Amino acid sequence: MRLRHLRDRSLALGCLVGVWMASAQIAGPTVVPGPFATLDALCRMAGQAAYWASIAQSLRVFAMAFGLAALLAIPCGIGFALVPRLGRAMEPFVFALAATPRVAFVPLLIVLLGLGDPAKVALVFLGASIPILLNTWAGVRHADPDLVEMARAVGVSRWQRVAWVILPAALPMMVTGLRLGATIGLINTVVAELYTAIGGLGGLLARYGASFRMAEYMAIVVTLSVVGVVISSGLYHLEKFVKHRME
Amino acid sequence: MTLAPPAISFQDVAQVFATKSGPLTALGGVNLEVAQHEFVAVLGPSGCGKSTLLRLTSGLMMPSAGQITVLGLPVTRPREDVGIVFQQPTLLPWASVEENVVFPVKHTKGRVGPAHRDRAREILETVGLGGFGKRLPGELSGGMQQRVGIARALFLNPDLLMMDEPFSALDALTRDEMGYELLRLWQASPKTVMFITHSIPEAVLLADRVLVMSERPGRVIADLKVPLGRPRSEESLRAPEVQEFAAHLRSLLIKPAKPSPKPEAA
Numbered sequence A: 001m002r003l004r005h006l007r008d009r010s011l012a013l014g015c016l017v018g019v020w021m022a023s024a025q026i027a028g029p030t031v032v033p034g035p036f037a038t039l040d041a042l043c044r045m046a047g048q049a050a051y052w053a054s055i056a057q058s059l060r061v062f063a064m065a066f067g068l069a070a071l072l073a074i075p076c077g078i079g080f081a082l083v084p085r086l087g088r089a090m091e092p093f094v095f096a097l098a099a100t101p102r103v104a105f106v107p108l109l110i111v112l113l114g115l116g117d118p119a120k121v122a123l124v125f126l127g128a129s130i131p132i133l134l135n136t137w138a139g140v141r142h143a144d145p146d147l148v149e150m151a152r153a154v155g156v157s158r159w160q161r162v163a164w165v166i167l168p169a170a171l172p173m174m175v176t177g178l179r180l181g182a183t184i185g186l187i188n189t190v191v192a193e194l195y196t197a198i199g200g201l202g203g204l205l206a207r208y209g210a211s212f213r214m215a216e217y218m219a220i221v222v223t224l225s226v227v228g229v230v231i232s233s234g235l236y237h238l239e240k241f242v243k244h245r246m247e
Numbered sequence B: 001m002t003l004a005p006p007a008i009s010f011q012d013v014a015q016v017f018a019t020k021s022g023p024l025t026a027l028g029g030v031n032l033e034v035a036q037h038e039f040v041a042v043l044g045p046s047g048c049g050k051s052t053l054l055r056l057t058s059g060l061m062m063p064s065a066g067q068i069t070v071l072g073l074p075v076t077r078p079r080e081d082v083g084i085v086f087q088q089p090t091l092l093p094w095a096s097v098e099e100n101v102v103f104p105v106k107h108t109k110g111r112v113g114p115a116h117r118d119r120a121r122e123i124l125e126t127v128g129l130g131g132f133g134k135r136l137p138g139e140l141s142g143g144m145q146q147r148v149g150i151a152r153a154l155f156l157n158p159d160l161l162m163m164d165e166p167f168s169a170l171d172a173l174t175r176d177e178m179g180y181e182l183l184r185l186w187q188a189s190p191k192t193v194m195f196i197t198h199s200i201p202e203a204v205l206l207a208d209r210v211l212v213m214s215e216r217p218g219r220v221i222a223d224l225k226v227p228l229g230r231p232r233s234e235e236s237l238r239a240p241e242v243q244e245f246a247a248h249l250r251s252l253l254i255k256p257a258k259p260s261p262k263p264e265a266a
């Protein structure tokens, strides 16, 4: 079973690499470097400290913003759900923010916070916090009312019900929010770095792209995709574990 | 000589809900009394206010009008000596069977002592779930989950047990089995039970007395003693007078078709 999956996936990978090679042939290696040129560039860069420093810098921005988003959006989501009046008051504004492309804030954030980490962290925060907030909110609001009534019936106080029934029931949705927030946060990290064109993997992308060093550019794209896959599949497995355990 | 107060007493209890389409009278003037150690079944069409009746008795909500007392005291909030079994098992899916059973003390007293653990194991044994304490609810069948719900309700040895259509979510076979199980449990330790159901055989098998409710707004339209002694068994239901009683209940529940309120315009 697993072996068959592995075989199918290798086949799919082969096809994708084939398409990649074909486009490199058609467009010419100066525009689209082939897989071997990319691999070669990747190996070269992996030997340089600057490459790893860029990864670390991107991850630092991402981690700070994501941590901040989780720290603020989870309590806000819980509060909005537990105090429906507050939730109703905030709802249109949260949805308006959710519907606004976060990139629209880039110029504003750069004017406000400059080109350094604070502006990047702010943009990533704006992206990551919305799904965390919305999912926490929905999870708490839709916590099984039968369970809540049962707890009330056996004399559990309101805060104890929140702590031991409502929040555990909302946990799977919160983790889903974290996973979605992380995915959007990663995208926004690169977007922020591209716009400021300083630092991190996005900064390298901007630099290599502008100077037509396409093999290095491709190598950074591959790096971004690996980082993205590692982080989101980690959170995906956490989500699966939590859902399995809590539902 | 002072008489023991009735376990449950309702005096002119009405319940009106505010809904989007205006006030909805769920219960319109209910009077009833349940003696201590009596098993009373409440039978009525769905939507007639049976669950509302149970919520009011359990102190989960306050009536719009009227007086409710439980064991002589006016109901103001849920009390420890009233156990409730809901239509759904309502178990915490992340907590083991045993944790679910001790839940009523865990977050009210703050600590679950060894005596509580022993009691939980004992009550699980009683409902036929000895050895399942460490399992998660999701690993059990619907019938077993409902047994956990019953064990949780009995855990604090309540004087009053309220059951809201506890077996209606189960398949027919399990449902019968659970009925006999409850009969056995009750005969071993008779306590006051208010058992809500819309199954006539279930009501007849289990109850000393059957209260029949009208359609909404719910009222008690009949209060009938079940013509059966105890102990009872599967065979008890076959007696002709019992069959006749069941038929009478059916006739109270199933009204002759009403003339349609508004004739179709041609």
Ligand SMILES: Nc1ncnc2c1ncn2[C@@H]1O[C@H](COP(=O)(O)OP(=O)(O)O)[C@@H](O)[C@H]1O
Binding pocket: B017, B018, B019, B024, B026, B044, B045, B046, B047, B048, B049, B050, B051, B052, B053, B216
């Ligand atoms: N909290 C509530 N708010 C508004 N209407 C309610 C509420 N609870 C019950 N009702 C209504 O009251 C009526 C009786 O409900 P219920 O007691 O659940 O009936 P039963 O248990 O007999 O099926 C139904 O019409 C139901 O829609």
Ligand SMILES: [Mg+2]
Binding pocket: B050, B051, B052, B164, B165
């Ligand atoms: Mg009901």
